[in-house]
Amino acid sequence: MARPVLEVHDLHVTFRTDGGLVPAVDGIDFAVAAGETLAIVGESGSGKSVSSAAVMGLLPGNADVTGEVLLDGRDLVGLPSDELRKVRGNDIALVFQDALSALNPYYSVGWQVAEAYRLHHGKSRDASKKEAQRQAVRMLDLVGIPDAARRANSYPHEFSGGMRQRVVIAMALVNNPKVLIADEPTTALDVTVQAQIMRLLEDVQEEFGTALVLISHDLGVVAEVADDVLVMYAGRAAERGTVRDLFHRAAHPYSLGLLGAMPRVDVPPKPRLTTIPGSPPSPGSISTGCPFQPRCAYTERVGERCITERPELTPRPGEGDHEAACHLGRRPSDA
Amino acid sequence: MPDELLHLENIKKYFGLRGGVPWRQAQAVKAVDDVSFVVRKGETVGLVGESGSGKSTLARVATRLLDPTAGRVEIGGVDVTKVSGRKLRPVRRKVQMVFQDPQASLNPRQSVGTILTTPFRAQGIRPTKIQLVELLEQVGLSAEHLDRYPHEFSGGQRQRIGIARALSVQPELLVCDEPVSALDVSIQAQVLNLLADLRDELGLSYVLVAHDLAVVRQVASRIAVMYLGTIVEEGPAAEVYDHPAHPYTRALLSAVPVPEPGAVRDRIVLTGDVPTPISPPSGCPFRTRCYKAEDICSTKRLVLEAVAGSNEHKAACYLPEI
Amino acid sequence: MPDLAWFVVRRLAAAVLVMLALSFAVYLIFYAIPADPANLACGKPCTPDRLEQARHFMQLDQSTIQQYLNFLKGIFAGRTFGDGTAAVHCNAPCFGYSFPLARPVTTLILERLPITASIALGAAVLWLIIGVSLGVVAALNRGRPLDRLSVGFALVGVASPSFLIGLLAILVFGFWLNMVPVSGYIPLTDSPVDWAWHLVTPWLVLAVLQAASYIRLTRAQMMEELNLDHITTARAKGAGEARVVLTHGLRGALVPIVTLFGLDLGGLLGGAILTEKVFSMQGLGDLLISAVAQLDVAVVVGTTLFSAFLIILANLLVDIVHGVLDPRVSHG
Numbered sequence: 004m005a006r007p008v009l010e011v012h013d014l015h016v017t018f019r020t021d022g023g024l025v026p027a028v029d030g031i032d033f034a035v036a037a038g039e040t041l042a043i044v045g046e047s048g049s050g051k052s053v054s055s056a057a058v059m060g061l062l063p064g065n066a067d068v069t070g071e072v073l074l075d076g077r078d079l080v081g082l083p084s085d086e087l088r089k090v091r092g093n094d095i096a097l098v099f100q101d102a103l104s105a106l107n108p109y110y111s112v113g114w115q116v117a118e119a120y121r122l123h124h125g126k127s128r129d130a131s132k133k134e135a136q137r138q139a140v141r142m143l144d145l146v147g148i149p150d151a152a153r154r155a156n157s158y159p160h161e162f163s164g165g166m167r168q169r170v171v172i173a174m175a176l177v178n179n180p181k182v183l184i185a186d187e188p189t190t191a192l193d194v195t196v197q198a199q200i201m202r203l204l205e206d207v208q209e210e211f212g213t214a215l216v217l218i219s220h221d222l223g224v225v226a227e228v229a230d231d232v233l234v235m236y237a238g239r240a241a242e243r244g245t246v247r248d249l250f251h252r253a254a255h256p257y258s259l260g261l262l263g264a265m266p267r268v269d270v271p272p273k274p275r276l277t278t279i280p281g282s283p284p285s286p287g288s289i290s291t292g293c294p295f296q297p298r299c300a301y302t303e304r305v306g307e308r309c310i311t312e313r314p315e316l317t318p319r320p321g322e323g324d325h326e327a328a329c330h331l332g333r334r335p336s337d338a
Numbered sequence: 339m340p341d342e343l344l345h346l347e348n349i350k351k352y353f354g355l356r357g358g359v360p361w362r363q364a365q366a367v368k369a370v371d372d373v374s375f376v377v378r379k380g381e382t383v384g385l386v387g388e389s390g391s392g393k394s395t396l397a398r399v400a401t402r403l404l405d406p407t408a409g410r411v412e413i414g415g416v417d418v419t420k421v422s423g424r425k426l427r428p429v430r431r432k433v434q435m436v437f438q439d440p441q442a443s444l445n446p447r448q449s450v451g452t453i454l455t456t457p458f459r460a461q462g463i464r465p466t467k468i469q470l471v472e473l474l475e476q477v478g479l480s481a482e483h484l485d486r487y488p489h490e491f492s493g494g495q496r497q498r499i500g501i502a503r504a505l506s507v508q509p510e511l512l513v514c515d516e517p518v519s520a521l522d523v524s525i526q527a528q529v530l531n532l533l534a535d536l537r538d539e540l541g542l543s544y545v546l547v548a549h550d551l552a553v554v555r556q557v558a559s560r561i562a563v564m565y566l567g568t569i570v571e572e573g574p575a576a577e578v579y580d581h582p583a584h585p586y587t588r589a590l591l592s593a594v595p596v597p598e599p600g601a602v603r604d605r606i607v608l609t610g611d612v613p614t615p616i617s618p619p620s621g622c623p624f625r626t627r628c629y630k631a632e633d634i635c636s637t638k639r640l641v642l643e644a645v646a647g648s649n650e651h652k653a654a655c656y657l658p659e660i
Numbered sequence: 661m662p663d664l665a666w667f668v669v670r671r672l673a674a675a676v677l678v679m680l681a682l683s684f685a686v687y688l689i690f691y692a693i694p695a696d697p698a699n700l701a702c703g704k705p706c707t708p709d710r711l712e713q714a715r716h717f718m719q720l721d722q723s724t725i726q727q728y729l730n731f732l733k734g735i736f737a738g739r740t741f742g743d744g745t746a747a748v749h750c751n752a753p754c755f756g757y758s759f760p761l762a763r764p765v766t767t768l769i770l771e772r773l774p775i776t777a778s779i780a781l782g783a784a785v786l787w788l789i790i791g792v793s794l795g796v797v798a799a800l801n802r803g804r805p806l807d808r809l810s811v812g813f814a815l816v817g818v819a820s821p822s823f824l825i826g827l828l829a830i831l832v833f834g835f836w837l838n839m840v841p842v843s844g845y846i847p848l849t850d851s852p853v854d855w856a857w858h859l860v861t862p863w864l865v866l867a868v869l870q871a872a873s874y875i876r877l878t879r880a881q882m883m884e885e886l887n888l889d890h891i892t893t894a895r896a897k898g899a900g901e902a903r904v905v906l907t908h909g910l911r912g913a914l915v916p917i918v919t920l921f922g923l924d925l926g927g928l929l930g931g932a933i934l935t936e937k938v939f940s941m942q943g944l945g946d947l948l949i950s951a952v953a954q955l956d957v958a959v960v961v962g963t964t965l966f967s968a969f970l971i972i973l974a975n976l977l978v979d980i981v982h983g984v985l986d987p988r989v990s991h992g
Contacts, residue, residue, distance in 0.1 A: 046522035046523065046524060046525075047522055059896055061892055061895055061896060084901070085900075088898050088899070088900055089898065090898070091895065091896055091897065091898040092896055092897035092898035092899075093898055096896065096897075097893075097896040099889060099892075099893065101889065104888060104889035104890060105889050105890055105892075105893045106890055106893065107890040107893070107894070107908055107911070107912075108890070108912070108986070108987065108988055109911050109912060109985075109986065109987065110911075111987075118897065118899070119897040119898070122897055122898045122899055122903075123898055158987040158988070160987070160988045163611040163612075164389075165611060166611070171893075174893075174897065193388035193389055193549065194388070194549065194550075194551065194590060194593045194594055195388060195589060195590060195593045195607075195608045196388075196611070197593065197595075198593040198595075198605060198607050198608075199607055199608075199609075201595075202607060220522065220523060221595065222523070222597040223552075223594065223595030223596055223597050224595045225597075226595065226596065226597045226598055226599045226601070227595045227596075227599075227601075229599075246599045247599050247600075250597060250598065250599050251599075260524060261523055261524060262597060263527075264523050264524045264526065264527035265523055265527075265552070265597055266527075266530065266550075266552040266553050266555060266556035267552055267555070267596060267597065268551045268552040268555055268579065268591060268594040268596065269594075269596045269598075269601075271576065272555055272556045272557075273556075275531050275534065276527035276530055276531055276556060277527065278524065278527045278528045278531060279524040279527075279528075280528075282492045282494055282495075282524075282525060283522070283524075
């Protein structure tokens with residue numbers, strides 16, 4: 004892999020609540036290089052969205068973040084808010100799941116894209132309203148808003164879901180960030196529109212060489228666009244590797260379970276979907292052992308270790324950077 | 339036909355939009371525009387389409403939660419289009435609905451026991467505790483859950499409660515509106531398997547309304563594809579999925595991502611958005627986004643016609659793929 | 661914009677209908693009370709003969725419906741009571757004639773309006789500033805001392821009757837500290853400084869009382885707004901906290917605040933009864949109270965209708981402003 008633009012080391016996020024400390028992210032590492040796409044996969048409560056918010060420094064005041072978030076080698080964790088402000092939306096930008104709520108209903112979309120530009124062009128002439136507006140229209144046009152100059156004056160509610168997501172992408176890209184974090188960018192969209200938006204993301208990534216962190220629960224989308232994948236479960240990394248590692252050589256029982264549980268549109272259905280029994284643990288109730296152990300079908304083969312000892316990410320022999328956090332040495336399917 | 343559980347004939351459902359000014363005509367949103375649809379005993383019919391296609395509205399008309407603007411609703415061979423109020427209860431016994439968001443469709447102030455008792459009461463029955471426990475066990479829950487409240491359950495469990503409630507009056511047909519779209523993948527599979535098990539055990543039939551084509555493929559024996567208030571294609575699931583005849587179905591299927599890295603897919607990316615159901619395009623509703631559209635497509639609204647080589651598989655298209 | 665114009669026309673037409681219905685109701689109520697204005701006018705000793713004369717002069721000998729129609733006609737065409745040299749003219753728009761004060765009600769209202777308007781507008785500006793800024797501060801410091809302090813202040817404001825706060829203010833600032841004049845009104849045109857100086861205490865008193873509901877509304881709205889996703893978007897774009905709170909947060913909270921403000925102001929312009937009384941200012945509220953005390957029915961009806969008109973007008977303005985402030989509102 005080329006030198007990564009974004010490197011996250013040993014990221015921990017703990018929320019201080021009335022009920023005590025709740026760990027949401029419990030030590031994860033990932034990296035993404037320019038022009039590449041890293042997908043973070045997991046179900047609700049896995050900590051994937053919290054991780055992205057932590058990278059952006061967008062967590063509320065009751066969240067404690069430790070670890071390193073290196074953007075071009077510069078650590079963002081603990082950066083004074085004023086310094087962090089200059090990074091956000093400039094070097095690293097965010098695309099949300101629900102574009103309707105992500106946009107401010109009271110301002111025109113052109114104004115909102117222009118604002119993102121003005122916030123990072125100081126008081127210089129570049130930041131004149133006219134120039135910002137010009138940039139906004141250019142970006143709206145680039146993301147495929149038809150008749151962008153006129154539509155820039157429209158308000159978010161006057162757009163369709165897909166067009167709104169294009170606006171959000173335009174807003175994120177107007178300062179040509181090095182890293183784009185897309186948190187479930189197509190989950191709220193219809194499938195034909197999802198295809199349009201994913202193609203758009205791939206196009207802009209190719210054009211600008213943006214590093215993309217895609218947070219998703221949809222393994223189909225992940226298979227299509229990701230280079231590398233991080234599977235998260237209960238705030239920890241379950242498996243990490245290339246997209247082929249995950250889909251062809253999944254090593255963690257949870258990853259296998261996810262793949263088996265996903266119905267497919269392209270092949271005749273299996274009589275029954277594979278299921279993962281039970282449901283994910285609620286944050287804060289994590290035991291000393293493997294967080295997946297209560298739902299795992301292989302735990303009997305390993306025995307006590309799954310309950311007493313927390314598995315760490317370990318490289319799979321002979322599979323390059325492919326790592327899984329599982330005591331079961333062999334691939335589950337061969338076991 | 340005796341084995342027809344549900345028969346919808348030329349259903350139209352328009353929602354009124356008040357005209358702002360007197361000289362502007364009151365506009366109608368044509369949510370469902372002349373749809374006929376049949377569910378036979380033992381079938382699982384998938385009703386697929388994107389948002390605004392009218393699939394949820396059609397499901398609500400089928401369960402008589404909404405009155406159709408025009409058309410006929412027959413349940414178990416009886417015309418129930420005009421039936422209302424108390425007389426609807428025997429109809430409701432046969433057809434029950436499962437909703438998308440179990441959080442919103444379960445009363446947070448009622449215990450599971452109360453939630454499950456209500457449908458019995460509506461039929462004038464006082465259920466025994468054993469009956470309630472049996473219901474819970476049918477959906478993979480147990481007696482200990484009877485006295486708990488909805489917020490104490492996970493999303494998947496709540497959906498199971500919603501299904502148990504629907505099953506309480508021993509319906510023949512369950513109309514499920516996006517039953518798994520709010521759930522995580524691993525939980526989604528559990529609920530889909532449960533629906534399949536219940537079908538086998540109780541001989542249930544389903545109408546499964548969903549936007550996720552993979553989910554529908556997993557359980558449906560027949561599917562109907564809706565676009566802008568009309569059915570553009572219907573037929574046996576395997577035929578429609580493997581040999582879609584309508585260009586819209588083809589585009590829709592090709593847009594679904596497949597969990598197979600590097601899979602070469604012949605994707606048709608549609609341009610633009612779905613037109614407004616207030617003034618749908620003349621002729622074929624899909625023609626404005628269709629990659630095959632020709633002049634003829636704007637002339638006349640098409641009816642579903644059998645696709646070559648099949649009598650069950652029908653499409654409404656001048657230029658079908660097969 | 662044609663939608664907006666049509667909306668305004670429609671709402672104005674509706675407002676006229678409401679005013680008509682209201683005027684009829686008010687007319688019936690006040691003329692049904694067992695007080696005979698003619699009896700008051702005829703003086704003492706009042707012979708049946710003179711009473712009859714007064715009745716005829718005041719046109720009270722006609723049927724109630726006819727009296728009401730006369731009243732409506734007066735609004736558009738003016739009225740004349742009696743004839744010859746004794747005739748009393750009330751020019752259009754005539755909202756009745758006060759025989760005890762020997763003035764048309766319209767004139768009385770127009771004389772008093774500047775005083776009430778001075779009190780109401782000045783106080784409104786103050787309470788809006790105090791209420792909204794304390795509300796924002798409270799929302800940003802949720803659960804911390806500053807929040808508790810603001811909420812406590814709001815509670816005091818809500819719980820205190822205006823005459824108590826008003827009298828306390830007069831006592832403290834007027835008499836003990838001898839800082840401000842305790843009563844009286846100087847027209848703005850005479851001396852702007854004296855005008856403001858005389859009004860400062862009533863402004864503050866009214867503002868403290870009214871600010872309470874604005875603190876609570878602003879606080880609740882801001883806490884809701886600041887939790888919305890687009891606030892996170894603003895932060896993710898790199899907006900500073902001040903910009904996030906004011907440009908993005910407060911903007912959304914503005915609609916309900918402006919709504920409340922419009923209705924409050926509309927209500928207050930019809931007369932700040934207690935405040936005017938406490939500070940001895942002859943505004944509309946004072947006019948109404950005196951008229952009630954003297955059973956001057958014409959004035960009571962006129963001022964009541966005028967207040968109602970202001971509230972209807974405020975509602976209309978609020979709806980229009982609502983559409984301007986929230987692009988999602990359609991006036992269609």
